[in-house]
Amino acid sequence: MKQLVKTLYRETEKYLDQEVELSGWVRKIRSQKNFGFIELNDGSFFKGVQIVFDTNLPNFDEISRLSISSSIIVKGIVVKSQGAGQNFEIQAKEIEIFQKADLDYPLQNKRHSFEFLRTIAHLRPRTNTFSAVFRVRSVLAYAIHKFFQENGFVYTHTPIITGSDCEGAGEMFRVTTLDLNDVPKTEEGKVDVTKDFFGKETNLTVSGQLNGETYCSAFRNIYTFGPTFRAEQSNTSRHAAEFWMIEPEIAFADLEGNMELAEAMVKYIIKYVMDECLEEMEFFNQFIEKGLFDKLNNVLNNDFGRVTYTEAIDILVNSGKKFDYPVEWGIDLQSEHERFLSEEYFKRPVFVTDYPKEIKAFYMKLNKDGKTVRAMDLLAPGIGEIIGGSQREDNIDVLEERMAEAGLSADDYGFYLDLRRFGSFPHSGYGLGFERMIMYVTGITNIRDVIPFPRTPNNAEF
Amino acid sequence: MKQLVKTLYRETEKYLDQEVELSGWVRKIRSQKNFGFIELNDGSFFKGVQIVFDTNLPNFDEISRLSISSSIIVKGIVVKSQGAGQNFEIQAKEIEIFQKADLDYPLQNKRHSFEFLRTIAHLRPRTNTFSAVFRVRSVLAYAIHKFFQENGFVYTHTPIITGSDCEGAGEMFRVTTLDLNDVPKTEEGKVDVTKDFFGKETNLTVSGQLNGETYCSAFRNIYTFGPTFRAEQSNTSRHAAEFWMIEPEIAFADLEGNMELAEAMVKYIIKYVMDECLEEMEFFNQFIEKGLFDKLNNVLNNDFGRVTYTEAIDILVNSGKKFDYPVEWGIDLQSEHERFLSEEYFKRPVFVTDYPKEIKAFYMKLNKDGKTVRAMDLLAPGIGEIIGGSQREDNIDVLEERMAEAGLSADDYGFYLDLRRFGSFPHSGYGLGFERMIMYVTGITNIRDVIPFPRTPNNAEF
Numbered sequence: 001m002k003q004l005v006k007t008l009y010r011e012t013e014k015y016l017d018q019e020v021e022l023s024g025w026v027r028k029i030r031s032q033k034n035f036g037f038i039e040l041n042d043g044s045f046f047k048g049v050q051i052v053f054d055t056n057l058p059n060f061d062e063i064s065r066l067s068i069s070s071s072i073i074v075k076g077i078v079v080k081s082q083g084a085g086q087n088f089e090i091q092a093k094e095i096e097i098f099q100k101a102d103l104d105y106p107l108q109n110k111r112h113s114f115e116f117l118r119t120i121a122h123l124r125p126r127t128n129t130f131s132a133v134f135r136v137r138s139v140l141a142y143a144i145h146k147f148f149q150e151n152g153f154v155y156t157h158t159p160i161i162t163g164s165d166c167e168g169a170g171e172m173f174r175v176t177t178l179d180l181n182d183v184p185k186t187e188e189g190k191v192d193v194t195k196d197f198f199g200k201e202t203n204l205t206v207s208g209q210l211n212g213e214t215y216c217s218a219f220r221n222i223y224t225f226g227p228t229f230r231a232e233q234s235n236t237s238r239h240a241a242e243f244w245m246i247e248p249e250i251a252f253a254d255l256e257g258n259m260e261l262a263e264a265m266v267k268y269i270i271k272y273v274m275d276e277c278l279e280e281m282e283f284f285n286q287f288i289e290k291g292l293f294d295k296l297n298n299v300l301n302n303d304f305g306r307v308t309y310t311e312a313i314d315i316l317v318n319s320g321k322k323f324d325y326p327v328e329w330g331i332d333l334q335s336e337h338e339r340f341l342s343e344e345y346f347k348r349p350v351f352v353t354d355y356p357k358e359i360k361a362f363y364m365k366l367n368k369d370g371k372t373v374r375a376m377d378l379l380a381p382g383i384g385e386i387i388g389g390s391q392r393e394d395n396i397d398v399l400e401e402r403m404a405e406a407g408l409s410a411d412d413y414g415f416y417l418d419l420r421r422f423g424s425f426p427h428s429g430y431g432l433g434f435e436r437m438i439m440y441v442t443g444i445t446n447i448r449d450v451i452p453f454p455r456t457p458n459n460a461e462f
Numbered sequence: 463m464k465q466l467v468k469t470l471y472r473e474t475e476k477y478l479d480q481e482v483e484l485s486g487w488v489r490k491i492r493s494q495k496n497f498g499f500i501e502l503n504d505g506s507f508f509k510g511v512q513i514v515f516d517t518n519l520p521n522f523d524e525i526s527r528l529s530i531s532s533s534i535i536v537k538g539i540v541v542k543s544q545g546a547g548q549n550f551e552i553q554a555k556e557i558e559i560f561q562k563a564d565l566d567y568p569l570q571n572k573r574h575s576f577e578f579l580r581t582i583a584h585l586r587p588r589t590n591t592f593s594a595v596f597r598v599r600s601v602l603a604y605a606i607h608k609f610f611q612e613n614g615f616v617y618t619h620t621p622i623i624t625g626s627d628c629e630g631a632g633e634m635f636r637v638t639t640l641d642l643n644d645v646p647k648t649e650e651g652k653v654d655v656t657k658d659f660f661g662k663e664t665n666l667t668v669s670g671q672l673n674g675e676t677y678c679s680a681f682r683n684i685y686t687f688g689p690t691f692r693a694e695q696s697n698t699s700r701h702a703a704e705f706w707m708i709e710p711e712i713a714f715a716d717l718e719g720n721m722e723l724a725e726a727m728v729k730y731i732i733k734y735v736m737d738e739c740l741e742e743m744e745f746f747n748q749f750i751e752k753g754l755f756d757k758l759n760n761v762l763n764n765d766f767g768r769v770t771y772t773e774a775i776d777i778l779v780n781s782g783k784k785f786d787y788p789v790e791w792g793i794d795l796q797s798e799h800e801r802f803l804s805e806e807y808f809k810r811p812v813f814v815t816d817y818p819k820e821i822k823a824f825y826m827k828l829n830k831d832g833k834t835v836r837a838m839d840l841l842a843p844g845i846g847e848i849i850g851g852s853q854r855e856d857n858i859d860v861l862e863e864r865m866a867e868a869g870l871s872a873d874d875y876g877f878y879l880d881l882r883r884f885g886s887f888p889h890s891g892y893g894l895g896f897e898r899m900i901m902y903v904t905g906i907t908n909i910r911d912v913i914p915f916p917r918t919p920n921n922a923e924f
Binding site: 024044069071123142161176215220423 | 466560
């Protein structure tokens with residue numbers, strides 16, 4: 001006999017005039033002398049349901065005075081609603097109070113700033129906005145798994161604790177069991193890492209790519225989906241120290257195949273969320289980013305643009321537009337350049353490919369020109385770079401040369417080089433920042449508001 | 463025109479007498495004067511496909527001498543096979559060599575010990591056993607997501623880096639950006655944690671439960687699925703420093719609901735893997751654990767047993783069996799006791815509930831007897847404890863008392879106590895060690911062999 005609010009919304013006709021039992025929390029309450037209304041949210045659905053109660057209840061007075069967020073169990077009849085904007089309501093026959101919420105509950109019925117809500121990250125998913133954000137986060141994660149699994153990809157758990165700095169890039173968090181009050185030292189006065197848990201220096205991963213490539217050589221198409229870490233002192237709305245990343249890797253595939261996969265994935269997961277999170281997405285479209293649906297439909301309904309870096313530089317130079325950062329071949333594209341390309345020139349997501357090797361990672365496949373590599377960045381209107389990837393260097397001689405240039409030791413990357421010795425194969429992959437995709441899909445502009453308990457400099461609360 | 467081996471197996475009829483293009487790696491090769499056979503594995507499928515080539519190929523001599531693991535691209539016709547044990551093979555029209563594998567490739571066609579294969583963790587997924595293990599790992603992970611998502615659960619990413627020790631249990635890894643060669647100290651000579659990245663001491667999470675409960679209070683039914691860490695110096699076949707855990711949490715649910723959920727989940731994911739990984743599971747049943755199918759079917763086809771701890775102690779005492787650890791009320795059940803209960807007495811998975819509070823965590827709901835808590839452990843034949851969970855204490859007075867007994871400061875757990883102040887609700891949850899479930903489903907007995915790149919004391923390779 002116990003029902004969920006979601007079920008009542010999805011199958012209203014079936015339950016009309018039936019008795020149901022609901023349980024949940026009081027979101028709103030108003031009462032008059034002989035009757036009252038409770039908006040009950042049971043967590044199963046974005047919307048709550050209206051409970052009508054009256055003096056037939058023996059505990060009417062107590063119910064009338066219930067505090068916001070009190071937990072109750074309601075038995076009642078589903079009836080057609082008189083009120084506007086809702087199809088049904090519950091005529092209460094019995095309301096049991098499980099706990100009366102303390103009166104200092106911080107989420108009373110008024111608007112709260114996102115900044116304030118971050119300080120009560122344990123309670124904010126009870127608000128409309130964050131209920132919508134974190135349900136979308138869940139559905140988006142599932143869409144990603146579904147897309148890759150249905151396409152035969154193997155989900156690979158690459159290690160979180162790592163003995164190597166994957167890309168030689170980014171500041172890392174050290175992982176240790178040494179007593180920081182009394183760090184053991186070698187005779188030379190250096191940290192004695194042999195005393196540490198793993199017998200060597202270890203850090204939190206910044207990318208699973210290199211490990212992922214090893215599994216690509218066995219399973220052809222794989223993807224990772226796990227947490228990654230950057231110890232950067234960036235206090236911006238787009239950086240977090242801990243975030244989740246998706247990194248597919250595909251064998252016998254060049255950059256074209258990589259772009260096709262990225263485009264198919266982006267379209268699939270956006271469509272999935274729009275289909276599965278109707279109520280949440282309408283909320284975002286109405287209250288968080290006006291025009292969100294137009295933006296997302298524009299992504300769904302157009303082929304993504306494709307342009308080489310060299311062409312992109314020409315477009316920028318010939319645009320007649322003044323940029324803060326001057327444009328010339330060889331520069332790293334800045335946000336203003338990326339936005340011009342996707343928002344003003346292409347007016348849709350666009351892949352920029354074949355960047356100068358100097359501004360890209362050592363593992364990207366060198367083009368025949370000797371100057372550029374088979375990199376790709378996907379730039380999307382409204383957010384800029386959302387995916388970065390490349391075809392990987394599969395020629396061991398070139399790879400070793402590039403590693404030497406980057407100052408990386410072949411010893412540390414023996415396992416990576418092995419992939420080029422024992423059946424090297426053309427392969428490609430990319431990384432998608434999960435939080436950035438959530439921001440894109442919801443219109444939320446601060447990464448702290450799409451991570452349940454965000455970690456940023458000087459902040460690891462909860 | 464490019465095909466996958468998996469597609470040819472699944473839709474053989476459709477491709478018979480058609481030309482296809484396959485790419486992959488040479489697993490086996492044998493050749494005679496005028497013809498030869500290659501077993502090609504392309505990563506898409508557990509099994510490889512037989513390529514028949516002959517002197518019609520202009521590069522016949524070169525192909526004949528290909529080394530194991532060389533990467534090739536094959537065009538040919540799908541024909542009915544003459545050989546036993548296979549339905550089709552490929553008559554090669556063209557074989558392009560992408561790379562000839564170096565001759566020191568360690569996976570030549572002989573048996574290798576699991577110990578040796580751990581030293582080449584980047585190559586071992588290319589073997590039959592580990593190809594099967596890690597595809598099952600992927601499919602099992604997906605089954606878990608599918609089960610919870612289809613039942614309306616919200617996937618919650620609880621933090622990996624944490625400022626609090628969740629259960630007050632287990633040794634933790636410290637996460638820091640301090641320079642260990644020169645740790646900043648306070649005037650009192652202690653580590654100056656205000657100089658650290660988060661401005662406080664932080665560690666890697668041992669459980670997402672407490673954070674998960676906060677999202678349970680908003681979304682009713684949630685689950686986590688992420689990495690967790692234990693810095694224990696345990697060099698056993700069942701312990702790893704880094705492993706993945708699933709922790710569902712359900713609102714307005716008591717321990718009965720918790721057990722129902724756990725039983726439904728276990729059955730669902732086992733059945734899913736048996737259906738989706740036919741070839742791999744047959745391999746395990748034949749070569750890794752004889753009787754695996756019987757064991758798993760026994761789980762699928764029986765209701766799980768249910769017994770209280772107190773009853774279980776009676777069963778053990780009255781069994782007439784000699785145990786190494788003597789049995790009396792109050793002891794923590796040892797592996798021998800758990801195995802007797804599930805393997806000899808119940809002969810199926812069994813929930814043991816209502817343990818003495820002294821041997822369980824502070825957050826478990828105290829029973830009216832004041833002595834036991836609403837804990838549950840699921841014991842399974844052949845492996846012992848596979849799930850541990852409880853109904854949570856929802857009474858704030860009792861919870862505060864239990865925390866005080868456990869020596870935990872209410873200040874550190876303010877957010878957790880808030881859940882009992884602002885709409886407390888009956889709720890329950892459990893933890894499933896993902897690797898333990900993989901071991902159970904595959905018959906693999908060492909946890910190092912179900913984690914792509916395992917982390918154990920003195921080992922963080924790759």
